[in-house]
Amino acid sequence: MIVRKQLDYALARLFKGKAFIILGPRQTGKTTFVEQLLARINKKTLYLNGDDTDIRESLAKPNATQIGQLLGDHEVLFIDEAQRLTEVGLLIKIIVDRFKNVQVIATGSSAFELSGKINESLTGRKYEMMLLPFSYSELVKHSDFLTEERLLEQRLIYGSYPEVINDPTNAEEHLKLLADSYLYKDLFALEEVKKPLLFEKIVKALALQIGSEVNFSELAQLVKADQKTVDKYIGLLEKSFVVFTLPAFSGNVRNEIKKNKKIYFYDTGIVNAITRNFNPIANRNDVGALFENYMIAERKKYLEQNQIEAEMFFWRTTQQQEIDYIEKQQNKLLAVEFKWNERSKEKIPTTFTQAYPQTETLILSKSERNTFLNDQ
Structure with a gap:
């Protein structure tokens, strides 16, 4: 156990x-x-x-x-x-x-x-x-570092809900049942959701654009609903622990994006269950977004499990300079770029480092995630 x-x-x-x-x-x-x-x-x-x-x-x-x-x-x-x-x-x-x-x-x-x-x-x-799905840190302690390294692609596809970890052979079945029967049970039971079909459209739209900024007005047009309903339903998804939101970080740079948000799921297996896409990583074009969601969700678990108070953001300018993840602990800033492709030339924008020179910066590939997600 x-x-x-x-x-x-x-x-x-x-x-x-x-x-x-x-x-x-x-x-x-x-x-x-x-x-x-x-x-x-x-x-x-x-x-x-x-x-x-x-x-x-x-x-x-x-x-x-x-x-x-x-x-x-x-x-x-x-x-x-x-x-x-x-x-x-x-x-x-x-x-x-x-x-x-x-x-x-x-x-x-x-x-x-x-x-x-x-x-x-x-x-x-x-x-x-x-209490969230199993964390990277918990899984490493249960098995070992090398085992989790080998299972990364499986984690991106099927996530880390206990039933999935304990019975990986039937992971897809477990996730479909979870997404279809349990995920929104409380919301539907309380009649907080007046339009279940619209609600499911919003959830699927969010799952298809993880890692991208969410414009609530555009999303409302996409699902043919008013923006207030979209706002309400996304709020309910947050409160029932399906998704969480990262606001834009802004401070010293004039052209920083200030109002937009990114929305991530607590578990990548749920993303794939909603979109009904359990294809292997080699056959997918969304692996970068899945990896970004995985890393940020795992960092959220790490902070929660270690009782670390921190604010989580993303950063972008109107000139499309961006950073995947900004973390603020008291007056300390951490800026992180995630890269699935080990050969890619990711870097922290100079505009950011000049504006916030005391910031710690990291470029993390899949093979380096242990330093970010596990106790050192």
Whole structure:
């Protein structure tokens, strides 16, 4: 079994008088993560699943007396799919405030729903963590560096969701099922998406232009929708951990692009499932974009797993000078260009280095990704 890197982080934050909330996409192993966590602490645990109708009904209006009867002598309350409970924020707040010997652990697959319900109620009462598909660092630790080097093309095509890693023979089937049945389950169930066919058109359009700047007005014209609907649906995709956005970086250069965005998927396997393109890398013309998405998504996992606060950007000027990735940690800047072709002559534009002379710069090929994605 692959050990998740954040396990020690989570263990260190239990029984500190706060709830522990685990967010992330569906099917990334949140329940398994909590089971590994519970096995380490060996405490009497009450398990509730927010998908169960009777649980939702019985906890629709939580109060201290009812909760006390429910908890009994349990030391841990594990709420799976917590976003499905109507008053989950109030429920957790009562337990944290009134039942101080009980540790609440809750998982949720929809940030837009769970975070909205817990943030006001649980200010100062929770630790929060995001669990994403397996990271490069976790996979290297489980096997070894050379194995992951050999499997890079497979990772670009099929990604690193736990089910795909554990059963690679049926990876394509797993990904199609995930993309068709699970990815948008919360959005459709809550009727946040009034036009499912339009929603799917937007998702596919984004998957076909990873690595490119997204013009929301042009995208709206492409899918024959108004821009407000496109904005809303992309926001929902972000909140349900399907995609994330990189804004444009700007500072000292007059002709820098300031308003545009790039949108990336958390997992390249999902990109290919949406576009139904599982062709080998040698037969594809989008490998550069896939590699860029892979590297930026893996860097996002690295930052999350190491609790590093950083802002992520891309950079471009109106003269088409560009940099794939800019990272800002406090006052430090890192500029990175990714190159799939080892022979290509990528470089950081002089305009950028002159405007931001203290910036660390990297040109990373596929064989050099370990320095960027793994603990050194």
